[in-house]
Structures are given as structure tokens and as C-alpha cells.
Amino acid sequence: MRLLVVDFDYFFPVPQDAEDPLAFLFSWAQFETPFYLGQAWEDRALAFLLRRLPLPQAQGWEGFWERFTFAPDAQLYYADSNALAFHPEVREGIREVVLFDAHHDAGYRPLGEEPACDDWMVYYSRQGARLRVFYPPWRDPSREPEPKVPLVRAKDPGGPVEGMFHRAFLCRSGAWVPPWADEAFFSFLEAAPLPKVALEPVEPRPFDLEALRQRAEEEAFGLWFLERLRGLS
Incomplete structure (x- = not known):
């Protein structure tokens, strides 16, 4: 059986070049905790x-799901964390995993006792599954550490993806994708042509954009003055 895994951060481009003048705005710590899922995004x-x-x-x-062929009884499981891609209901009988993600999720640090969002692919390798990851066009695979298990890595060439998928899993990755993108995420989820099963609660996150815009209007002059003093503008 083949499993399709899609991490929504695939669709959230961030600068890859440290010389990009906006790169510092994307220098975000990312941990799957309530603070980084919500409050951190305000600042x-x-x-x-x-x-x-x-x-x-x-x-x-838009149109991403049209690239795939699914078995008649296929289901889509979804969650916030990609760690749940190795949930018992998802992994049962899987012999091949095809991942669309900005990260290979095949281990970046010593493994814990349970699968985490950054190493769940290792656990599929241990049960004998073949692994493949397609990076988004904006992502340079060479900027990633080497995976801890064998897997095929490539940039997504686009177009139809060969073969049939028997199961799918989608994660929001709320520590990597901001709450102002939640509307797009839920539209993407709704567009999937499969029955859907939530593995954990996934709801739109509170985010008061108008209040932040008002705050920005009040504080913009202070930032401009400070950056002038620092020679940044």
C-alpha cells in the first residue's frame, strides 16, 4: 500500500538565501508548543x-490534489503535527511513503522514544517502507542535513504523480505555517476528494489582524527611528 503525506508548509515559501534582505524576518524558532503554534505569530x-x-x-x-490517483476506498487523515503521519491507523500496511514537504522529516537529532514531527520517516524505514520526498520548487534540498535513513529526495517536477495511493495524510504544521494562512489550509483540506478523518483537533487559530495593524500604525514611527539610529534604513 502507498501513502501520500502532505505537509502544508510545502506551500509556505520562506527565503533560502541568507543574503535576502527579508531573510531576518523569517528567522523563526519552531517548536510544537502552544506558544509557537499561536502567540509567537503575533510578533x-x-x-x-x-x-x-x-x-x-x-x-x-490550488489544484494540487488533481495530480494524484486514489484507490476507491482511500481516506485522508489529518492533524496539526506531522508526527501523526505514523499514527497506527495511517501506517497499517504501508510499504511506500511519498512525502511533499519543505523538510525530509527523516531525522535531524537523536531519536526519542516516540515519533516526532521531524523524524517520523525513520519509523517507516524501520518497518521496511520505501521512502521518497519531493521538495517544493522554492526549497533547495542541499540546505537540509543528510537524512538518517535511505530515501529518495528531489524537487517536485510538477504534473501528475504516477501510481495509485491507498491512503493520504495532511498536516497543517502550525509551528511553521502562520494562523493567517489557516483559511487557505482549510480550503485545501476541503478540496481533497477523499473522506476525512481528524486524528487530533485542528481548528482555525485566533488571530486579530486588524488589532495588529492598528498596533503597527501606532509603533511604526518608533521602529523607523530606531533603525535609522542603527543604520538599517
């Missing part, structure tokens, strides 16, 4: 709004 959004820059958005998700 991150404010950093853009204070500079009168548009908030970065999810891109390119």
Missing part, C-alpha cells in the same frame, strides 16, 4: 506590518 506578523510589508502567504495549493 512575527507585527515585524512585517511595522515595515508596511504584506504578510507572507501560502501559495500554489
Whole structure:
């Protein structure tokens, strides 16, 4: 059986070049904790709004599901964390995993006792599954550490994906994708042509964009003055 796994951060481009003048705005710590899933995004959004820059958005998700052929009885499981891609209901009988993600999720640090969002692919390798990851066009695979288990890595060439998939899993990755992209995520989820099963509660996160815009208007001059003193503008 073949499993398709899609991490929604695939559709959220971030600068890859450290020389990019906006790269510092994306220097985000990312941990799957309540703070980084929610509150941390307010200050991150404010950093853009204070500079009168548009908030970065999810891109390119429209029409994505049309690239795949699914078995008649296939289901889509979904969660916030990609760690649940190895949930018992998802992994049963899987012999091949095809991942669309900005990260290979095949281990970046010593393994814990349970699968985590960054190493769940290792557990599929241990049960003998073949592994493949397609990176988004904006992502340079060479910037990733080597995976801890064998898997085929490539940039997504686009177009139809060969073969049939018997199961699918989608994660929001709320520590990597901001709450202002939640509307796009739920539209993407709804567009999937499969019955859907939630493995954990996934709801739109509270995010008061208008209040942040008002705060940015009040604080923008102070930021401009400070950056002038530092020679940044």
C-alpha cells in the first residue's frame, strides 16, 4: 500500500538565501508548543506590518490534489503535527511513503522514544517502507542535513504523480505555517476528494489582524527611528 503525506508548509515559501534582505524576518524558532503554534505569530506578523510589508502567504495549493490517483476506498487523515503521519491507523500496511514537504522529516537529532514531527520517516524505514520526498520548487534540498535513513529526495517536477495511493495524510504544521494562512489550509483540506478523518483537533487559530495593524500604525514611527539610529534604513 502507498501513502501520500502532505505537509502544508510545502506551500509556505520562506527565503533560502541568507543574503535576502527579508531573510531576518523569517528567522523563526519552531517548536510544537502552544506558544509557537499561536502567540509567537503575533510578533512575527507585527515585524512585517511595522515595515508596511504584506504578510507572507501560502501559495500554489490550488489544484494540487488533481495530480494524484486514489484507490476507491482511500481516506485522508489529518492533524496539526506531522508526527501523526505514523499514527497506527495511517501506517497499517504501508510499504511506500511519498512525502511533499519543505523538510525530509527523516531525522535531524537523536531519536526519542516516540515519533516526532521531524523524524517520523525513520519509523517507516524501520518497518521496511520505501521512502521518497519531493521538495517544493522554492526549497533547495542541499540546505537540509543528510537524512538518517535511505530515501529518495528531489524537487517536485510538477504534473501528475504516477501510481495509485491507498491512503493520504495532511498536516497543517502550525509551528511553521502562520494562523493567517489557516483559511487557505482549510480550503485545501476541503478540496481533497477523499473522506476525512481528524486524528487530533485542528481548528482555525485566533488571530486579530486588524488589532495588529492598528498596533503597527501606532509603533511604526518608533521602529523607523530606531533603525535609522542603527543604520538599517
